[in-house]
Amino acid sequence: MTAQLIDGRAFAATLRARVRERVAALAPEAGRAPGLAVVLVGHDPASEVYVRSKGRQALEAGMKSFEHRLPETTGEDELLALIARLNADDQVHGILVQLPLPAHLDPRAVIHAIAPQKDVDGFHISNVGMVGTGQDAIVPCTPLGVMMMLRSLVDDFRGKTALVIGHSNVVGKPMARLLLNADCTVMVAHKSSTNIPELARMADILVVAAGVPGLVKADWIKPGAVVIDVGINRVDGNAPDGRARLVGDVDFDRARAVAGAITPVPGGVGPMTIACLLANTLRAYCLQLGLPDAPLLSDTKDPE
Numbered sequence: 001m002t003a004q005l006i007d008g009r010a011f012a013a014t015l016r017a018r019v020r021e022r023v024a025a026l027a028p029e030a031g032r033a034p035g036l037a038v039v040l041v042g043h044d045p046a047s048e049v050y051v052r053s054k055g056r057q058a059l060e061a062g063m064k065s066f067e068h069r070l071p072e073t074t075g076e077d078e079l080l081a082l083i084a085r086l087n088a089d090d091q092v093h094g095i096l097v098q099l100p101l102p103a104h105l106d107p108r109a110v111i112h113a114i115a116p117q118k119d120v121d122g123f124h125i126s127n128v129g130m131v132g133t134g135q136d137a138i139v140p141c142t143p144l145g146v147m148m149m150l151r152s153l154v155d156d157f158r159g160k161t162a163l164v165i166g167h168s169n170v171v172g173k174p175m176a177r178l179l180l181n182a183d184c185t186v187m188v189a190h191k192s193s194t195n196i197p198e199l200a201r202m203a204d205i206l207v208v209a210a211g212v213p214g215l216v217k218a219d220w221i222k223p224g225a226v227v228i229d230v231g232i233n234r235v236d237g238n239a240p241d242g243r244a245r246l247v248g249d250v251d252f253d254r255a256r257a258v259a260g261a262i263t264p265v266p267g268g269v270g271p272m273t274i275a276c277l278l279a280n281t282l283r284a285y286c287l288q289l290g291l292p293d294a295p296l297l298s299d300t301k302d303p304e
């Protein structure tokens, strides 16, 4: 058997088109468009790439994009003052502070300074707590994108068993909560747990967000399982042009022969993360303006 490839670029393109249509219908005048502010402190080259593509995709969706690039040496007071201004700015409906922050800045203090209704990353304790208690809230972009892809493949989460490898606040923990909210049976493993292979073999749904290239071996995978690879690791060499290439946390070439469906890296979860940021910005806009907030992709089975 060869696994079905889950095309994250196609899902993301469909979601972006739906966001664009909804924005055009809700805010025909540019002056009233949803606005996304992205804050980048310092010069992490990978972060700069994401900031640029977020800004470009926001504009393509008919939104306004505000970029704030601050020097590496920015003090916490200065960053908190910027967030206070963005919280008060009625052109800004979504605020994302790019992580990781330089070591002298406390990410918790910064995240919790963002108004929860503008927290399009879904990292504020208020949104985290709402999702944790099964309430409607702004959901972190990566797990949201994963749920949208899973919904197209899994008819009913009841009776299904999932393993999430990695328990970060950004991916693993919210991922586990969303699967629980969908009535899945959920296991969460630390990446260095010695019994991961046995746990994985029980999983109908395997979500890997460990940041370890090739961690998940083909013989850990239950035949026919849905495998979602959240890892984005840069490894040197091997690309035809000798440059660094991206690989996931799953031994993809061998896993393909066992899994029922699998996401590639690149072109899997990554593009959905950015598309979900736009969806969250639209959602935040609707919440702030008291507009109805209809589902975009989560309720559909087919990305076409």
Ligand SMILES: Nc1nc(=O)c2c([nH]1)NC[C@@H]1CN(c3ccc(C(=O)N[C@@H](CCC(=O)O)C(=O)O)cc3)C=[N+]21
Pocket (backbone or CB within 6 Å): 047, 049, 050, 096, 097, 098, 099, 100, 121, 141, 232, 246, 265, 266, 267, 268, 269, 270, 271, 272, 273, 274
């Ligand atoms: N507050 C905050 N929120 C984030 O969501 C956030 C962040 N900080 N810091 C950095 C990480 C990283 N991240 C990615 C998003 C999309 C791709 C993506 O689209 N990747 C492409 C490949 C891109 C390439 O070629 O480099 C793919 O997987 O196909 C990757 C990484 C969001 N992050």
